[in-house]
Amino acid sequence: MTESKNEKILEVKDLRTYFYTDDGVVKAVDGLSYHVNKGECVGLVGESACGKSVSAMSVLRLIPYPPGVIVGGEILFKGEDLLKATEERMRAIRGDRIAMVFQEPTSSLNPVLTVGRQIAESLELHRGMDRKSALAESVKLLALVGIPDPQRRIKDHPYQFSGGMQQRIMIAMALSCSPELIIADEPTTSLDVTVQAQILEIIADLRAKLHTAVMIITHNLGVVARYVDRVNVMYAGSLVETGPTEMIYAEPKHPYTLGLLASVPRLDIPEEKSVKRRNLRVIKGLPPNLARLPKGCPFAPRCDYAMDRCREEKPVLETVGVDHLRACFYDAAKLKRPV
Amino acid sequence: MNENNGHMVDVQNLVMYFPVTAGVFRRKVADVKAVDDVSFSVRKGETLGLVGESGCGKTTTGRCILRLNQITSGSIRFEGQDMSTMKGSALRRMRRHMQLIFQDPIGSLDPRMTAGDIIGEPLLVHRVAKGKLYNEQVDELLRMVELEPYMAKRYPHEFSGGQRQRIGIARALALRPAFIVCDEPVSALDVSIQAQIIALLIKLREELNLTYLFIAHDLSVVRNISDRVAVMYLGKIVEITSSDELYSNPLHPYTISLLSAVPIPDPVVDRTRKRIILAGDVPSPIDPPSGCVFHPRCYMAKDICKEKKPELRHLGDEHWAACHFV
Numbered sequence: 170m171t172e173s174k175n176e177k178i179l180e181v182k183d184l185r186t187y188f189y190t191d192d193g194v195v196k197a198v199d200g201l202s203y204h205v206n207k208g209e210c211v212g213l214v215g216e217s218a219c220g221k222s223v224s225a226m227s228v229l230r231l232i233p234y235p236p237g238v239i240v241g242g243e244i245l246f247k248g249e250d251l252l253k254a255t256e257e258r259m260r261a262i263r264g265d266r267i268a269m270v271f272q273e274p275t276s277s278l279n280p281v282l283t284v285g286r287q288i289a290e291s292l293e294l295h296r297g298m299d300r301k302s303a304l305a306e307s308v309k310l311l312a313l314v315g316i317p318d319p320q321r322r323i324k325d326h327p328y329q330f331s332g333g334m335q336q337r338i339m340i341a342m343a344l345s346c347s348p349e350l351i352i353a354d355e356p357t358t359s360l361d362v363t364v365q366a367q368i369l370e371i372i373a374d375l376r377a378k379l380h381t382a383v384m385i386i387t388h389n390l391g392v393v394a395r396y397v398d399r400v401n402v403m404y405a406g407s408l409v410e411t412g413p414t415e416m417i418y419a420e421p422k423h424p425y426t427l428g429l430l431a432s433v434p435r436l437d438i439p440e441e442k443s444v445k446r447r448n449l450r451v452i453k454g455l456p457p458n459l460a461r462l463p464k465g466c467p468f469a470p471r472c473d474y475a476m477d478r479c480r481e482e483k484p485v486l487e488t489v490g491v492d493h494l495r496a497c498f499y500d501a502a503k504l505k506r507p508v
Numbered sequence: 509m510n511e512n513n514g515h516m517v518d519v520q521n522l523v524m525y526f527p528v529t530a531g532v533f534r535r536k537v538a539d540v541k542a543v544d545d546v547s548f549s550v551r552k553g554e555t556l557g558l559v560g561e562s563g564c565g566k567t568t569t570g571r572c573i574l575r576l577n578q579i580t581s582g583s584i585r586f587e588g589q590d591m592s593t594m595k596g597s598a599l600r601r602m603r604r605h606m607q608l609i610f611q612d613p614i615g616s617l618d619p620r621m622t623a624g625d626i627i628g629e630p631l632l633v634h635r636v637a638k639g640k641l642y643n644e645q646v647d648e649l650l651r652m653v654e655l656e657p658y659m660a661k662r663y664p665h666e667f668s669g670g671q672r673q674r675i676g677i678a679r680a681l682a683l684r685p686a687f688i689v690c691d692e693p694v695s696a697l698d699v700s701i702q703a704q705i706i707a708l709l710i711k712l713r714e715e716l717n718l719t720y721l722f723i724a725h726d727l728s729v730v731r732n733i734s735d736r737v738a739v740m741y742l743g744k745i746v747e748i749t750s751s752d753e754l755y756s757n758p759l760h761p762y763t764i765s766l767l768s769a770v771p772i773p774d775p776v777v778d779r780t781r782k783r784i785i786l787a788g789d790v791p792s793p794i795d796p797p798s799g800c801v802f803h804p805r806c807y808m809a810k811d812i813c814k815e816k817k818p819e820l821r822h823l824g825d826e827h828w829a830a831c832h833f834v
Contacts, residue, residue, distance in 0.1 A: 216698045217669070317788075331789045332562075361561040361725055363786045366769040370785055388698050391773040414775045432703040433773045434728040436755060437781075451707055452700040455668050 177245070178350055178382050179228065179267075180204040184242035186220075186227045189235065193460040197223040199406035201242075202486075205350060210376060210383045212393035212414075214429065215403035216456050221386050222272075224403070225352045229267060230259050247349075265295040268343035272355040274335035278327040284311075285323030288342050295346045310341040314371055333364035340371060350382045357392060369396055390426075391433045394418060399492070402426050405457050405467035408486060412493030422495045422504055424472045428452035466497070474499045515585075516687050516719045517550040517573060522582035524565075524572050528794060541793045542568040544743035545582075547820075550687070555713065555720040557734030557751065559727055559766070561790055565743040566723045567611075570689040573721065574606055575599060586687070604634055607680035611692035613672035617664040623650075623675050624660030630682040649678040653708060670701035677708065681716070689721045694729060706732050728770050731755055736826070739763050742801040743793055745820065749827040759823060759834040761808045800832070808833055 186198040197220040205211050215221045226232050227239055230251060244251040246267065251259065263269075271277040279287055288310055289303035298306065304323060311319035314337040327335055336356060343351050353372065357365035373396050376383050385393055393400065393414075400417040402410040402425065410423040421427050432452060454471045457463065463470060469479040476498065484496040495501070523546075525539035543565045550556045558566045571577045573584055575591055584591040586602060594602060610616035617626055628646045631637045637645050647657040653674040664672055673693060680688055690709065694702040710733055712718060724730045730737055731751055738748040739762065747760040758764045765784040772778045786805050791797055797804050803813035810833075818830045 216700060333789060362727070362769040363561060363766060364789070366771075366783065366785050389771075390699075391771040391778075394771060394773050394775040395778040418774050419776070428700060430773055432699040434703075434732055435772055435774075436728050436731065436767060436770050437772050437774075437777055451703045455670065455701075456698075 176207045177204045178207045178247060179384075180243075180245040181224070181228065182243040182245070184224065184227060184244065185240045186223050186232060186237060187240050188237045190460070195460045196406050196462060197237075197459055198227060199462075201403070201407050203401050203408060203411065205382050205384055207349075208376075208380045208382055209399065210373075210385065210397045212397035212400045213384060213386045213403060214388065214390055214393065214400060216388055218456055218459065219403050220406040220459070221403050222354055225269065225354050225384070225386055228352065229263050229269060230254075231263075261295070264291045264343075264348075265346045266348055267350045267352065268346070268348040270336070270339045270343050270351065270353040270356050272358055274332060274339050274359075275327070277339060278335060280327055283324050283326055284330070284338050288323070288338070288345055291342065291345050306345070307341070310345055311338070313344070313375070314338070314341045315367075316341075331364075332360055333367060336360065336364075336368050337371065340368075340375070344375065344379070344381075347379060348381060350384065352384045352386070354386045355388070356385065358387070365392070372396070389433060390418075390429050402429070405462060406459060408494075408496065409468065410493075410495040410497075411486070412490065412495075416490060416493050420490075422489045422493065422501045423497050424474050424499065424504065425452070425468050427504060428471075474504070514552050515549040516552045516587060517721070518583075518585040519549065519569075519573065520547050520583045520585075522546045522569065522572055522584065523580045524568050524577055525580045538794050541743050541796060543572065544793075544796075546740075546743070546745055548738055548745060548748060550719055550721055553717060553719055554735040555722050555733050557730035557737040558721060558723045558740060559725065559730050559737060560740035561725060561766075563742075563790055563793065564740045565793070566725075566740050567691055569740070570608070570691050570721055570723050574603070574608055574689060576608075604683045605685050606687045606689070607683065607685040609673075609676050609680045609688060609690045609693045612696060613669055613676055614664070614696075616676055617672060619664055621663075622660060623655075623662050623664065623667070626664070626675060627660070627678045627682055630679060634683055636683065645682070649682055652681060652712065653678045668701075669697050670704060673697065673705055674708070677705075677712070681712070684716070685718070687719045687721070689723065691723045692725065693722075695724065695726065702729065709733060726770070727755075727766055739766070742790060742796055744801060744830065746802065746831070747829040748820070749829075750825075753825070753827055757827075759827065759829040760831050761806050761833075762802050763829075765807070800830075 182202050184198050184201045188195040188197055201224055213221050228244055232239060239252060285304050285307050288307040292298045292303040292306055307323050308319045311322060316322055316337055357368050387393055397414050400414050401408050404425050410426050421430060452471055457467055465480040465482055466484055469475040478498050484498050486494040486496045489495050489501050522543055524543040525541055527536045528538040528540060529535060530537045546569060560566045572579050579592060624646050627649050628642055631642055631645060646660055650657050650660060655674055694705050722730060722733055734751045736750050737754045738745050741762050747763045758767055765786050768784045788805055799815050800813040800818050803809040812832055818832050820828045820830045822828055
């Protein structure tokens, strides 16, 4: 069964999602390619407005039109191109084969329905269960994600749960039809660190139990270090680096990845009190306006290593190691992670 | 009058209860014990970090010091003067010396005012500057937070999150305060922008000789900027010590579990690290647990913790913790 381990469950090829606004064409996703293997946990990392959420929404074809249009590329889910699928077919896939956990549980749950009803909904739709057995299944799901006294709690409304509990409900909902892929969009961003640790443990546990592939989207490289097998780093609509987790953290080969790693304060090493040294490790400037991307490499204006060539020509992903690719012209051997 | 031994702010037995009312007559039925008997001091020129999960009362503590909330009991002294009973113009004069930087860079800026108006408003309110001097000061403030003077004419929505937070910082600096409460100033920002804002706050502290109370829920952020750190849980301080000591030798089980929950951006280190996952959520501050408030979630709890409230005990050089077993 070795070949099935590397079977690609999701493959995104040269995806381009543009938003046509009064301000011009916002190229939120521009030439993005990545894949997720069966049962694998992948991290998609990048700053706000780099297109990571839009790319996830594109996979489920949830881009609001207008102004958003998927203008090109392929999204292959088990070989089937989702961009060519009918709306009816998409509805059968969403929530059943591919499930999504959204960033803000408070605004993603329906405030006027009990949580039991909300979890049962997808079971009724996709599994054809009647209300009673769907609710019974919901109780099991709530127990699975660690909500105490689930029998009673399914009759509660979302406001009666804390943020962490609401996120567990979102996960229970995503799991309800045992999907083959779960996309978790910043699942812990609005939560406290102690609760964040609980939620990530739950996702890791369930993945081991149910062999579901998971894609975690986040802006904090620290969050995913422990859990993911591969990391995709995204900047201004496309990948700048991708590789096995160990390689990305130990030997990042793109200046942006280096900068992201340096921006996360580390608790396990003595800190530098000197202001000057800390300033050196900060990524300068702001993420670019996606409606007015500079010519050449989009990261060049913020990059410490930028050369003339970077401002003229956009680099493409090239292999720098086993399964390790990056889009940069700078000499890979000279890029070192600061300790 | 100078019996404040180098302290900028002294907080003694601060208690802040929010009443919970019910029925037509708004009868008081319970109290939300947001801050429950908290004492600490902030020395001149230092940064005290105040850390804890959502709902532990850290923001309320900050607001009480600025007298933005009417305190229930206790005392607050600012440079030796008792703030807790101050009223009217005396209070307004004191407030000039203390400012607040808010958490939400979108919600705390009036969308219908330009950046320049927002930054300059305190100057007009306190009649510090007008006319040409006013314009000069606004330009100067913008430069201090590394924005350009031409940006004064823009509206908040034209700025990014990090730039908006810079405007909030400039507004706090307008009256040249001695003391600033920074209430989660970076928690709404991306990691790369967080690092920029922290670096700016450190630079300003050095240049303008500021004293900060830095409130955050993220221990790794606080460490960067603080000289001392206080950890709060359910309205109480459970541990307070120097920043170096807290991170190398945490004593209270709550601090230990908080530290272990912070992820480390290195898979090799992070996977081998022992992680203590706290069960459940923070209990309701309306009806806090008996004895030690942390006992229902504590991995060290014994019978005594349910009955007896632990006091903050002195456990060596500037290190205080409230636990029966340390």
